[in-house]
Amino acid sequence: MFVRWSAATAAAILLSSPLLLQGASAADKPTDPQIAHIAYTAGVIDINAAKQAQKKAKNKDVKAFAEDMLRDHEAVNKQALALVKKLNVTPEDNDTSKALSKQASDKLAELDKLDGAAFDKAYVANEVAYHKAVNGALETQLIPSAGNAELKSLLQTGLKIFQGHQQHAEHVAAELK
Amino acid sequence: MKPGRLASIALAVTLLSLVVPARAATIEITMENLVISPAEMSAKVGDTIEWINKDVFAHTATAKNGDFDVTLPPTKSVTSVLKKAGTIGYYCRYHPNMKATLKVEP
Numbered sequence: 001m002f003v004r005w006s007a008a009t010a011a012a013i014l015l016s017s018p019l020l021l022q023g024a025s026a027a028d029k030p031t032d033p034q035i036a037h038i039a040y041t042a043g044v045i046d047i048n049a050a051k052q053a054q055k056k057a058k059n060k061d062v063k064a065f066a067e068d069m070l071r072d073h074e075a076v077n078k079q080a081l082a083l084v085k086k087l088n089v090t091p092e093d094n095d096t097s098k099a100l101s102k103q104a105s106d107k108l109a110e111l112d113k114l115d116g117a118a119f120d121k122a123y124v125a126n127e128v129a130y131h132k133a134v135n136g137a138l139e140t141q142l143i144p145s146a147g148n149a150e151l152k153s154l155l156q157t158g159l160k161i162f163q164g165h166q167q168h169a170e171h172v173a174a175e176l177k
Numbered sequence: 178m179k180p181g182r183l184a185s186i187a188l189a190v191t192l193l194s195l196v197v198p199a200r201a202a203t204i205e206i207t208m209e210n211l212v213i214s215p216a217e218m219s220a221k222v223g224d225t226i227e228w229i230n231k232d233v234f235a236h237t238a239t240a241k242n243g244d245f246d247v248t249l250p251p252t253k254s255v256t257s258v259l260k261k262a263g264t265i266g267y268y269c270r271y272h273p274n275m276k277a278t279l280k281v282e283p
Contacts, residue, residue, distance in 0.1 A: 071235055072271070076233070157210060160211050161211060161234065164211070164272050164273070167274070
């Protein structure tokens with residue numbers, strides 16, 4: 001039973017983050033300029049989702065959550081930009097970033113069609129899944145692959161803060177039910 | 178100097194120390210990498226807390242019982258004076274995993 005459940009969980013995680021895995025397999029480790037680009041892109045995606053939620057969300061907890069996402073992800077990305085500048089690294093576009101952006105713009109369009117409680121629920125559910133996928137990618141791929149110590153440290157701080165976001169999103173999702 | 182005078186000065190000093198309370202202290206509490214340290218701190222009513230936010234994220238020091246709610250902009254310090262005694266649990270509203278306790282003696 002336990003084995004079956006784990007397999008199902010693994011499948012669910014794989015399904016929720018196929019794009020993150022596809023661009024950077026273990027054999028093909030992302031480089032620091034690619035990691036910086038992926039991390040920054042992932043932040044921008046959540047910032048855009050939060051901006052949409054600020055316009056459309058009705059529930060006050062959902063609105064507050066969106067505000068938190070905007071504040072934290074903008075702070076992380078600002079830090080990331082400062083770091084790449086300091087290290088003189090040019091973030092490099094890559095298949096993972098492209099796939100992430102495509103998936104995110106599809107999601108934005110999908111959520112845009114919803115209103116009221118339906119939007120709130122779908123936005124928060126996506127935030128749970130999205131943070132789960134990003135945290136998984138950070139833990140298993142991006143952090144272990146990062147060569148520069150400062151980049152690694154920023155990713156680790158990011159992971160810590162995004163794990164908090166995931167918990168927060170899960171909490172809000174549970175309250176909406 | 179006459180011994181009587183010395184005694185009166187001593188008395189005055191003693192009385193003064195009774196009237197003027199011990200000087201309030203300033204206590205530093207730091208938020209860094211999403212951790213509040215020290216996690217437990219003792220202070221007295223009238224003491225000043227210097228809240229130091231070393232993170233690039235905004236934080237808050239929010240008392241669970243509503244005694245205080247201080248907002249800390251990224252990489253800034255803010256001071257606040259303790260007004261009420263008690264053992265106060267507080268957290269960051271934006272990052273509720275950040276928790277700590279302040280023991281405020283009267």
